[in-house]
Amino acid sequence: xDRCQGALLSLQGSDDRAVPPQQRRAIVAAARLARQAxxxxxxxxxxxxxxxxxxxxxxxxxxxxxxAFLGRVFHFSPPGRPIALNIxxxxxxxxx
Numbered sequence: 240x241d242r243c244q245g246a247l248l249s250l251q252g253s254d255d256r257a258v259p260p261q262q263r264r265a266i267v268a269a270a271r272l273a274r275q276a277x278x279x280x281x282x283x284x285x286x287x288x289x290x291x292x293x294x295x296x297x298x299x300x301x302x303x304x305x306x307a308f309l310g311r312v313f314h315f316s317p318p319g320r321p322i323a324l325n326i327x328x329x330x331x332x333x334x335x
Contacts, residue, residue: 257290279332
């Protein structure tokens with residue numbers, strides 16, 4: 240993780256068998272600790288979803304979260320209503 244330069248968004252189903260939630264938690268924890276000050280990280284778990292999301296509402300929510308994350312990382316305002324998303328170490332993002 241120390242060589243990784245960018246922010247990380249993790250969207251995962253709680254029932255994921257391809258990438259077990261424990262593995263995702265370890266990756267997210269490593270990203271949060273990398274480079275002393277931490278890397279910008281957002282992580283959302285979707286209850287009852289597997290590796291690929293199947294529930295329509297969760298697919299829409301994942302896309303909204305991706306758009307919100309990219310807007311904050313690349314400094315643009317996505318259209319539509321603002322989406323709440325907690326990004327740990329957001330202050331580590333490069334300024335516009």
